[in-house]
Amino acid sequence: MSGESEAGYRMVVVGASAGGLYALRTLIAGLPADFDMPVVVVQHRAKESELLCELLQECTPLPVTEVMDKQEIGPGVFIGPPDYHLLVDDGSFALSTDDPVRYSRPSIDVMFQSAAETYGMDTVGVVLTGANQDGSAGLRQIADAGGHCVVQDPETAEVRVMPRSALKAVPDACVLTLEEIGPHLAGIRGRRVPPCPPRDA
């Protein structure tokens, strides 16, 4: 197992569902060109949707790739392919056609869980807009492992259900607008940040 590091966070995992395209574009556009943590994205989408990578590549100089099985994990933005679960193993990605979890494949929870179990406190989880509860249990696991949690401010989300549900699961997650998330991620590189104080409901 790749143990936890003194240096700081080593992986960012992002979950998005309905409304995710705009949200992801904004988040990714906010990352600096030298951002060196892998950003792993799970976006619920139809089997045949293929444009996501290209649309995201338009807004960042970081390489955006749709993950192939056993691809090595390094800097850049990695998008899980439609209809496969995305998991991390030691240093590389693994895909699976395991049953959908809560009707979703890819499942954000599955991705988050495997990141939490592999990267532990070195994981940063981000939950964005969406109309379901996927991601909540996974974000809780990232928090329990000592990782850092971020949730899109539900008031600014295109669809509020998913961020709201994530906040219920992890009340001390940092609540940020889309525009704030990229710079926030850039700012926490190389150091640990404490959980955010709970917000008034």
Add this chain to the structure above:
Amino acid sequence: MSNQRVELPDTPAAYNRDVERIEVELLLEGVYRHYGFDFRSYAYSSLKRRIWKRITQEGLASVSQLQDRVLHDSSLMEKLLLDLSINVTAMYRDPGFYAAFREKVVPTLRTYPFIRIWHAGCSTGEEVYSMAILLEEEGLYDRARIYATDINEVVLQRARAGIFPLEKMQEYTQNYLRAGGTRSFSEYYTAMYDGALFNTTLTRNVVFSQHNLVTDGSFSEFNVIVCRNVMIYFDRKLQNRVHRLFYDSLSRRGVLALGNKETLRFTDFEDKYEVVDTREKIYRRTA
């Protein structure tokens, strides 16, 4: 479909990950030594998920408890085998693959007097029937022999029976058409109450048999090997070993077809093949 709502994650959050790793290794070692199924080099994260699914369903609390039960109860081993060998499949899964195969591989196959195809990890057989129909339509079926293998005898029995869920036929018909099918898909099966029974003539040149890619060797030489969505469950070391097996089992200029999201790029065999279709991951042996 097992779409039951899972409120709790499969692995308890408080579980000690280092202990879990040891327990999983011991379980797999025991399963291998007692039953001969070797899962020791499967991709860890997804393997672990499926082990926990079984633990939860049996009402157990740890990997060690599962090990204890599995070693003393072979019916539980059967269940675990089904859990570990994910059997999801479909007819004309990824229609683009069959379209590319028709366009780019079939012309070469026409020049062969005899065609040997190996479907490794064929699961319940849907892709074997899909291929048989394709070859039939291209007028090649009578020259072809298909060897369809899987680690799991239970799914092979279903493959031999050739009965697939009736409610899937609409989706499969769509897939078939997108794959370049030229007839009416319903010609190939008879609807019964409990399913669609595929014409037995489709399997007259098919041999279904048990074969374990991890522990069994090569058994013939093939012009085409199709192994889709099987090796994603293996770790990189094991993938390389299985690629060695495939390489050694392919004839010169033989074709290897992987799943859509698999690639030779992260294996030791990249430079031994040329790409026939980048998107559909069809390769031809060169070296």
